[in-house]
Amino acid sequence: MIREFSSADILFIVTAARWTLILSAIAFFGGAIGGLLIALSRSSHSVLLRRLAAWFIQVFQGTPLLMQLFLVYFGLSVVGLPIDPLLAAAVALTLHASAYLGEIWRGAIEAVPSGQTEAAKALSLSYRDRMQHVILPQAMRVATAPTVGFLVQLIKGTSLASIIGFTELTRAGQIVNNATFKPFLVFGTVAILYFALCWPLSLLARHMETRMRRAITR
Amino acid sequence: MYQFNFQPVFENLDLLLHGAWLTVKLSFMAMCLGLIVSVFGAVAKTSGIRPLRWLVDIYVEVIRNTPFLVQIFFIFFGLPAAGISMSPNVAALVALVINVGAYGTEIIRAGIESIPRGQIEAGRALSLSPVQILRYVILKPALRNIYPSLTSQFIYLMLTSSVVSVISANDLASAGADLNAKTFASFEIYLVLTILYFLLAFGFSTLFGAIRRAFFTYPAGR
Numbered sequence: 001m002i003r004e005f006s007s008a009d010i011l012f013i014v015t016a017a018r019w020t021l022i023l024s025a026i027a028f029f030g031g032a033i034g035g036l037l038i039a040l041s042r043s044s045h046s047v048l049l050r051r052l053a054a055w056f057i058q059v060f061q062g063t064p065l066l067m068q069l070f071l072v073y074f075g076l077s078v079v080g081l082p083i084d085p086l087l088a089a090a091v092a093l094t095l096h097a098s099a100y101l102g103e104i105w106r107g108a109i110e111a112v113p114s115g116q117t118e119a120a121k122a123l124s125l126s127y128r129d130r131m132q133h134v135i136l137p138q139a140m141r142v143a144t145a146p147t148v149g150f151l152v153q154l155i156k157g158t159s160l161a162s163i164i165g166f167t168e169l170t171r172a173g174q175i176v177n178n179a180t181f182k183p184f185l186v187f188g189t190v191a192i193l194y195f196a197l198c199w200p201l202s203l204l205a206r207h208m209e210t211r212m213r214r215a216i217t218r
Numbered sequence: 219m220y221q222f223n224f225q226p227v228f229e230n231l232d233l234l235l236h237g238a239w240l241t242v243k244l245s246f247m248a249m250c251l252g253l254i255v256s257v258f259g260a261v262a263k264t265s266g267i268r269p270l271r272w273l274v275d276i277y278v279e280v281i282r283n284t285p286f287l288v289q290i291f292f293i294f295f296g297l298p299a300a301g302i303s304m305s306p307n308v309a310a311l312v313a314l315v316i317n318v319g320a321y322g323t324e325i326i327r328a329g330i331e332s333i334p335r336g337q338i339e340a341g342r343a344l345s346l347s348p349v350q351i352l353r354y355v356i357l358k359p360a361l362r363n364i365y366p367s368l369t370s371q372f373i374y375l376m377l378t379s380s381v382v383s384v385i386s387a388n389d390l391a392s393a394g395a396d397l398n399a400k401t402f403a404s405f406e407i408y409l410v411l412t413i414l415y416f417l418l419a420f421g422f423s424t425l426f427g428a429i430r431r432a433f434f435t436y437p438a439g440r
Contacts, residue, residue, distance in 0.1 A: 058420075059416065062373075062377075062415070062416045062419040062420055063377065063415045063416050063419070064377040064378065064380040064381075064391070064412075064415055065377075066380045066381055066383075066391065067380060067391070067408060067411055067412040068412070070404075070408040070411075071405070071408050071409060071412055074404040074405040074408055075405055077220065077405070078220045078405050079220075080220070152282075152283065156283075156284070156285040156286070157285070159285035159287045159288060160285075160287060160381070162287070163287075163384060170285065170287055170288055170291075173288070173291070174291070177295065182299070183291070183292075183295035183296040183298075183299055184292075184296040184297070184299040184300055186296075187288055187291045187292040187295065187296045188292065188296065190288050190291075191280075191284045191288050191289070191292060194283065194284045194285055194288060195279075195280060195283045195284055198282075198283035198284070199279060199283045202279070202282065202283055
């Protein structure tokens with residue numbers, strides 16, 4: 001039975017957007033922790049840690065997010081866990097975000113002049129104090145704009161979770177489309193909602209980038 | 219304990235390798251056509267003709283702020299409702315071209331803006347035609363500046379193109395999905411698919427690096 005595309009359908013799609021937000025938030029915060037570890041490993045003195053982090057980044061930036069999702073999804077049963085789309089999507093997107101944020105933040109850490117590290121060492125600050133109070137606060141200023149930019153990429157990336165059967169914004173659109181068969185309207189609505197989530201962030205990232213550039217050139 | 223079974227994958231490796239070739243072909247075609255779109259987009263954006271600039275701005279912002287998956291659904295399922303229907307393969311190519319065109323527009327615009335105004339004025343002073351100025355004074359030197367962005371965009375495009383498997387367009391991910399439907403060796407298949415994508419990405423980035431060293435190190439053969 002094909003029914004009309006009604007306000008109830010729009011409501012269903014809009015409320016499904018919360019799962020897009022939740023999944024993005026999980027991946028972003030998980031990715032922030034993972035990314036920090038990757039960035040610190042990547043800029044550490046240990047050759048082994050640097051190699052491992054570089055390898056991690058290369059693997060996750062050199063393979064499609066869709067394959068990463070499938071691998072984790074089917075991999076859950078390999079390690080004996082129940083197959084759960086939310087868990088799979090959260091794990092895959094967290095690993096994905098860790099690699100990208102790790103690479104962005106490594107660049108930011110390396111952008112801090114080496115004199116800062118030397119000065120901190122001369123003051124005999126421990127590694128932890130050096131990072132926490134000297135390097136990372138300065139790196140953060142460089143990192144914010146590209147981090148917000150990556151958040152846009154991450155929100156868009158969560159749409160792929162629909163392919164492994166997790167009902168977020170895109171999957172909700174597919175469900176409504178299957179019932180109403182109004183693909184133009186349905187996917188148009190879905191696109192507008194993604195745009196409403198992503199565009200302000202893109203503008204913010206661009207705004208921060210121009211401000212940053214002005215601050216540097218001055 | 220999970221029993222790994224790679225046999226169905228290795229027995230059908232030729233199918234997957236053929237899929238990899240299709241992915242390379244699709245990505246190349248999409249990149250070439252996408253670059254044409256990008257050049258037009260970038261020229262329109264820097265042209266100073268207001269309505270044209272707004273149009274390109276809307277195109278770029280809409281594409282960059284919506285997921286590729288939704289774009290391909292819109293093109294493959296939505297457009298037929300408006301009277302434009304395409305086969306999965308054509309829809310996949312069109313979606314990729316439109317997508318990479320938006321990112322490419324921004325890359326090429328940045329390249330054009332990296333050319334000092336004086337250089338364009340010098341071209342004019344030599345009474346080159348606008349087309350000659352665009353080709354020799356703007357695009358060629360700009361290409362050197364944007365080569366790294368363009369090549370990483372190509373690799374990103376190739377990875378993104380795996381999404382076209384959702385509308386069953388022919389590519390590596392679709393070859394894997396077909397094999398999965400036949401053999402159910404899901405994890406093994408997707409592991410090998412991931413490795414193949416990685417090898418493609420790694421191979422092309424090595425190739426592009428070699429090309430850059432050969433042709434784009436300053437001062438290149440002029």
